Amino acid sequence: MIALSLAEIAEIVGGQPHDIPDPSVTVTGPVVIDSRQVAAGSLFVAFAGERVDGHDYAQRAFEAGCAVVLAARPVGVPAIVVDDVQAALGALARDVVRRLGTEVVALTGSSGKTSTKDLIAQVLQRHAPTVFTPGSLNNEIGLPLTALTASADTRHLVLEMGARGIGHIRYLTGLTPPRIGLVLNVGTAHIGEFGGRDQIALAKGELVEVLPEDGCAVLNADDPLVRAMASRTKARVLLFGEAKDADVRAENVRLTASGQPSFSLHTPSGCSDVTLRLYGEHHVSNALAAAAVAHELGMSADEIARALSEAGTLSRWRMEVTERPDGVTVVNDAYNANPESMRAALRALAAMGNGRRTWAVLGPMAELGDDSLAEHDAVGRLAVRLNVSKLVAVGGREASWLQLGAYNEGSWGEESVHVSDAQAAVDLLRSELRPGDVVLVKASRSIGLERVALALLDNAVEGEVAAR
């Protein structure tokens, strides 16, 4: 964090100093919520979680060199005590970002936030020093912590914003007011909690409502619910997508034989060819979104195309492709799943197949409410329509719906199978995989299906694979 004295911090967060002999001491180190990450000069934020209470670790944080603890009660070491630790952390982030004058790019959407944020970061880094959300830390704690890593030379702050209900995005934008706001898509992620797609659009659209007049709303022209958000902002609108009227668009989109998208990028400043290193056609939309942001920040089409073509995956388990020595390709997309991302991943698998045997090892998609049966059924059917060689549905009731969908679409029981858990899937795959097969592994986060992909890869390292 930028250097601030304990007295300044107490004032910003409206807190009471306790056990502070010298209020002119400055915080110079990182702001952390885990005492194991404390470095010299840190600010340790003590959260009282369900299982662990950060206040119990204040002494340890102090011994590790932290300058002060932000806490809800005195802790026997230098502390700034506040009523609401989360609100205080937010207030500190807001103040620091304002002092720095850093340009904030905020993005939200149902699918692809982390993938797109990573693309934006890799493109903007070519342009100017950029700080961005690590992984998917997109909530009321991760967002201020990320913002507080910005320093005086940070030009761009790229922040992923997640929402599980109305008002969440508004809260996050209050902490780090963006000038550029990007909405990727309105899908069905967390639809059960939201209570419908229109509610999701209402929640995501809060991002463009807060943009200033000299701001820019970057909206997906191909998603009607996102396009409609143009009426909810005073900012200028920049459309991206494959639609003819999009300001930043892709033409001649195709997948290479290895499943990587290639297209010609058109921006108002010119056009240039892109071949992504990422897998799956859904990344075209993500790349266009990143290109639109970069265009708004003054980069040329050539610069953007070059940066996009060189960008890799920064966050784990998202279409992570590993070639095993025996020629089996494992695609670990087990970070999360919803109906849109399931479809996108299945299409990528089909393209990667290209004459090879393809396996879709799929688990439940969580939080779909009343749509759950229909959505699982539809994914099972799509696997058959795309000619995926074998669907392995893993888990309980939802998995049986996946398998039944495939069966009813005409898999005749040969091409789809239902197994009870990850271990059963691993056992099946170990005995059935052959060199040249491509295996996609995907389910909602709570299922932990990455264990299947990791087991398949460990196995290869140990050379135990039954390659028949």
Ligand SMILES: Nc1ncnc2c1ncn2[C@@H]1O[C@H](COP(=O)(O)OP(=O)(O)OP(=O)(O)O)[C@@H](O)[C@H]1O
């Ligand atoms: N534009 C897209 N459309 C559909 N699916 C996508 C898109 N981009 C990424 N995905 C898929 O969605 C899943 C989640 O991707 P990612 O982590 O980038 O999204 P996210 O919005 O950050 O998710 P979360 O809400 O968990 O933070 C991955 O399986 C990825 O392959």
Ligand SMILES: [Mg+2]
């Ligand atoms: Mg994410």
